[in-house]
Amino acid sequence: MIWNDDFETLPREAIESLQLKRLQQTVERVYATVPFYQESFKKAGITPADIKSLADLQRLPFTLKQDMRDNYPYGLFAVPLEQIVRIHASSGTTGKPTVVGYTRRDIETWTELMARSFAAAGGNKGDVLHNAYGYGLFTGGLGAHYGAERVGASVIPMSGGNTKKQLMIMQDFGSTVLTCTPSYSLFLAEAATDEGIDIKKLKLKVGILGAEPWSETMRQEIEAKLNIKAIDIYGLSEILGPGVAIECIEAQNGLHIWEDHFIPEIINPETGEVLPVGEKGELVITTITKEGIPLIRYRTRDITRLIKEPCICGRTHARIERLSGRSDDMLIIRGVNVFPSQIESVLFNIEGVEPHYQLIVEREGNLDTLEVQVEVNEQTFSDEIKELQNMSNKIRKDIKDLLGVTCKVKLVEPKTIARSEGKAVRVIDNRKKSS
Amino acid sequence: MKVEQISIFIENKSGRLAEVSGVLGDAGINIRALSLADTSDFGILRLIVNDTDKAFNVLREHNFTVSKTEVIGVEVPDSPGGLSSLLQTLDKNNINVEYMYAFVERSGDNAVIIFRFDDVDAAIDVLTKNSIRVIEGKKLTSI
Numbered sequence: 258m259i260w261n262d263d264f265e266t267l268p269r270e271a272i273e274s275l276q277l278k279r280l281q282q283t284v285e286r287v288y289a290t291v292p293f294y295q296e297s298f299k300k301a302g303i304t305p306a307d308i309k310s311l312a313d314l315q316r317l318p319f320t321l322k323q324d325m326r327d328n329y330p331y332g333l334f335a336v337p338l339e340q341i342v343r344i345h346a347s348s349g350t351t352g353k354p355t356v357v358g359y360t361r362r363d364i365e366t367w368t369e370l371m372a373r374s375f376a377a378a379g380g381n382k383g384d385v386l387h388n389a390y391g392y393g394l395f396t397g398g399l400g401a402h403y404g405a406e407r408v409g410a411s412v413i414p415m416s417g418g419n420t421k422k423q424l425m426i427m428q429d430f431g432s433t434v435l436t437c438t439p440s441y442s443l444f445l446a447e448a449a450t451d452e453g454i455d456i457k458k459l460k461l462k463v464g465i466l467g468a469e470p471w472s473e474t475m476r477q478e479i480e481a482k483l484n485i486k487a488i489d490i491y492g493l494s495e496i497l498g499p500g501v502a503i504e505c506i507e508a509q510n511g512l513h514i515w516e517d518h519f520i521p522e523i524i525n526p527e528t529g530e531v532l533p534v535g536e537k538g539e540l541v542i543t544t545i546t547k548e549g550i551p552l553i554r555y556r557t558r559d560i561t562r563l564i565k566e567p568c569i570c571g572r573t574h575a576r577i578e579r580l581s582g583r584s585d586d587m588l589i590i591r592g593v594n595v596f597p598s599q600i601e602s603v604l605f606n607i608e609g610v611e612p613h614y615q616l617i618v619e620r621e622g623n624l625d626t627l628e629v630q631v632e633v634n635e636q637t638f639s640d641e642i643k644e645l646q647n648m649s650n651k652i653r654k655d656i657k658d659l660l661g662v663t664c665k666v667k668l669v670e671p672k673t674i675a676r677s678e679g680k681a682v683r684v685i686d687n688r689k690k691s692s
Numbered sequence: 693m694k695v696e697q698i699s700i701f702i703e704n705k706s707g708r709l710a711e712v713s714g715v716l717g718d719a720g721i722n723i724r725a726l727s728l729a730d731t732s733d734f735g736i737l738r739l740i741v742n743d744t745d746k747a748f749n750v751l752r753e754h755n756f757t758v759s760k761t762e763v764i765g766v767e768v769p770d771s772p773g774g775l776s777s778l779l780q781t782l783d784k785n786n787i788n789v790e791y792m793y794a795f796v797e798r799s800g801d802n803a804v805i806i807f808r809f810d811d812v813d814a815a816i817d818v819l820t821k822n823s824i825r826v827i828e829g830k831k832l833t834s835i
Contacts, residue, residue, distance in 0.1 A: 633701050633734075633757050640699040640761040640808075641790060642729050642736060667733050670703050672755050 260376035260408065261369065264517050265572045272516050272573065277311050279545035280520060284308050284317070287551050290335045293328055294553065314520060314543065315531050319554045325355040325495065333550050334358050341549055346394045347494045354394070357494055358549040364403070366546055370515050371404020371500035377513065377570070378465045378488040379506040380434050382409030385460075387432035389423060389441060390468070392416040396498030397468055401436045404500060410434065417441070420448045427459055435464045436499075439471040439479060439487070443612055446482040457484035463506070465490050467499060470559075470580045472598045474605035475612060489579055495555055496542050502577055511564045511576030518546045521577060522554070523563055526584045537562040539584050540577060558584045560596075588618060588684065590625045593662045597683040600629060603655045607648070609636035613674045620688040627664040629656065632671045693816050694762040695829035696744045697806070700737045701757040704730065712737060712756065719750040724833055725806055727793035738793070740765075740806060742833050762812055765795060765832040767802040767825040775805065778824060785818040787811070799827060 259265050267275070285305040287294040297318045298304065307313060325333060330353075334341065342361050346354035359367065380386065386405040390397030398416055405412050413430060415423060417437070423445060426432070435442060442464050449456035461483060467490035479487040491512050492499035501519060502512035514521050519542050523532045526539040540557045560583065564576040582596030589595070597616060604610045610631060617628040631652060639645055649666040656664050675682065702708045709728075716723065716739075725740040741747045744760065751758045768774045782789065788810045795804035804827060809815040819826050 635757055635759065638699075638701050638757045638759055640697075640736060640738070640759055642731060645701075645734070645736075646731065668701075668703075669734075670701060670755070671757050673703070 258376045258379075258381055259571065260373040265373060265513075265574065267517065267573055269573060273311060275517055276520055276545060279517075280311065280314065280543065281305065281308050283543070283545050283547075283551050284553065287335055287553060291333055291551075293324065293333055311520070314522070314554070317543075317553050319529065319541065319556050320552050321556055322355060322495070322558075326353055329353045330356040331358065333552075335551055336360055336548055345396045345399075345494055345498065355495055357396075360548040363497075363547055363549045366518060367400060367497055367500060368403040368407050370497065370518060371400055372407040373404075373515065374490060374500045374503035375401075375405045375408050375410065375434075375465070377503050377505045377572070378434070378490070379463045379486065380405060380408060380410055380465070384408075384410040384433045385431055386410045386412045386434045386436065387415055387423075387427055387430075387461075388412055389415045389417055389435065389437035389445075390499070396492070396494040397436075400492065400498035400500055401465070405434070405436075420445060421452065424449055424452055424454055424456075427461070428454065431460045433460050433462050435461055435466075435483075435485070436490075437464070437466065438468050439466040439475055440469065440612070442466055442479050442483060442487070443475075446479075456482070461485050463488060465503075467491055470582050470586070470596075470598050472602040472605065473579065474602045478605060478612060491559075491577065491580070493557060493559075495552060496544060496557070497547070501542070505568065505570040505572060507570040508568050511568070511578050513568070513570075513572050513574045513576050514542075516574045519544055521563060521575065523561070524556075526556075526558075526560075534563050534565055537578075537581070560584055560587075586684065588616070588627075588686065590618065590627050590662050593660060595627070595660055595662055599660055600656060601683075603659055604631060604652065607651060607655070609634070610648075610652070611637075611671075613672075614683070615674050616684045618684065618686045618688055625688065627662060628667055629653075629664050630667045630669050630674060632674055633668045634671050693826050693828065694764055694812060695740060695806075695827075695832050697761045697763045697808075698739045698741060698744060698747055698751070699759050699761055700739070700751060702728075702735045702737050704733055704735060709737065711754075712751070715750055715754050715756075716741065716747055719746060721747045721750070724797070725793065725795045725804075727791070727806075729791065738791075740795070740833060744833070761808065763806050763808045764812065764816060764819075765804050765806050765827040765829075766819060767799050767827060768805050770798065770801060770803040774803070778805075781822050781824070782815070782818065787815045787818055795832075804832070 288305045301318045341358035343359040346356045392398030464485045464487045476487045489504045491502040502514035522541040523538040532538045540559045561577045613632045615630045619626045652666045722742045727738045729736045790808040792807045
């Protein structure tokens with residue numbers, strides 16, 4: 258279902274003229290109210306009056322996550338605190354979190370965009386939303402919550418954790434839509450099996466999954482194990498939270514990014530140069546309606562490409578391809594770029610191998626070593642050593658063939674790799690500590 | 693003729709064998725024979741126990757990866773050359789041994805060897821034709 262027909266099917270030219278108008282307003286506003294932007298624009302020798310076309314966007318400097326940290330907590334807010342009605346913050350595993358503030362109108366925009374996203378994923382009134390994204394400083398829980406409520410679904414504010422209770426509620430309340438991270442959906446499926454619950458027979462029909470990169474093969478696994486449609490949703494707290502972009506259930510091919518509120522660009526992460534449409538690079542987003550903390554050319558670190566071809570669902574907004582990783586998740590191993598998602602897809606293509614894996618990177622002397630730990634399960638366990646060795650040799654060979662990197666494969670006991678109830682920890686890089 | 697053996701995946705880290713035997717001991721299960729095959733990273737512990745189903749379930753409950761495999765127990769004269777003549781008979785008949793290990797107890801005057809063959813039925817056939825005694829599964833676990 259298309260939630261907001263007027264805006265979601267706006268012709269291309271109308272989207273672009275709306276974008277230009279809103280961009281000019283945003284640039285003027287941040288220049289007048291945020292000292293950081295005034296300085297950085299001056300340094301780049303540009304004033305708001307120079308933005309005459311969408312192409313002029315490229316002349317503006319980038320905003321980095323570090324800039325948000327440097328201006329912690331409220332330095333980048335464009336309105337006085339009296340107008341801020343909500344504050345969220347990123348998880349911030351290192352150092353201070355990044356803080357975002359929402360005005361009343363920002364919350365309204367977020368609700369609208371999340372309602373569009375919920376509807377695009379096949380959600381409607383009458384649905385029971387099992388919202389297992391964390392509630393709190395993290396934007397996931399509350400973001401999904403308000404959007405689905407706006408559409409008229411019955412929202413269960415589960416939040417994360419307590420898997421047994423999640424399963425009980427899912428069963429008893431008749432949840433039809435699940436929102437959580439992709440890895441947690443598989444964790445729920447596994448826990449259901451342990452509890453003797455046939456998760457496939459529950460009323461669940463759609464999972465709206467995001468907050469971590471996942472592969473197409475992982476989608477197939479989730480769809481088969483839970484008997485649902487798995488829809489990829491994209492968002493980041495700096496920009497808005499969940500609902501920046503979403504796949505439509507009709508195509509499940511690329512995520513529509515709501516272009517009446519955001520301008521996406523793809524750049525070369527090394528040089529910062531804007532790449533032609535269709536080329537893969539780092540996603541940069543400019544918010545053009547946000548009041549609390551508008552961001553100009555924010556570098557998301559997420560790697561994707563833009564798809565501008567029309568979509569079968571009728572929405573005219575451009576799509577971003579399923580993320581292939583984050584430029585800061587990218588491991589450079591002996592000079593080769595490796596994304597955890599690539600290793601994940603190798604594992605998924607081997608019959609019976611579980612999606613539970615971890616990459617351990619070490620430096621021995623001057624040489625990087627990659628160890629891929631994979632859990633053995635009842636399906637892959639053989640009584641004969643040679644069978645198990647064949648399996649680990651196959652994994653090693655497939656990784657070498659795909660990525661050109663030699664790794665060591667270590668088979669480990671089931672459930673020894675920590676299960677996450679939020680974002681999965683896929684990489685342990687021990688090089689940083691030693692170097 | 694066949695007897696069910698339990699195989700357990702074990703990572704090479706200290707204390708894992710103790711945990712397996714602890715779980716079995718607490719469940720009142722007696723180990724009748726065992727062998728450990730290992731590589732640098734992991735091992736496979738193979739066991740014949742007095743209650744296979746119970747052992748299988750209790751190990752699973754403790755999150756071990758377990759499987760059941762059919763093996764056979766063969767009586768071998770407990771004298772020099774006993775095993776050699778048995779293996780030669782198998783070899784002559786193209787029966788391939790995947791692995792083998794010795795049983796703890798004797799059966800009368802004979803030693804008992806546990807065999808895993810790639811083709812168990814063919815192996816039983818050759819052994820019985822050559823008058824070599826294959827011990828009943830039930831009898832084996834209760835020796």
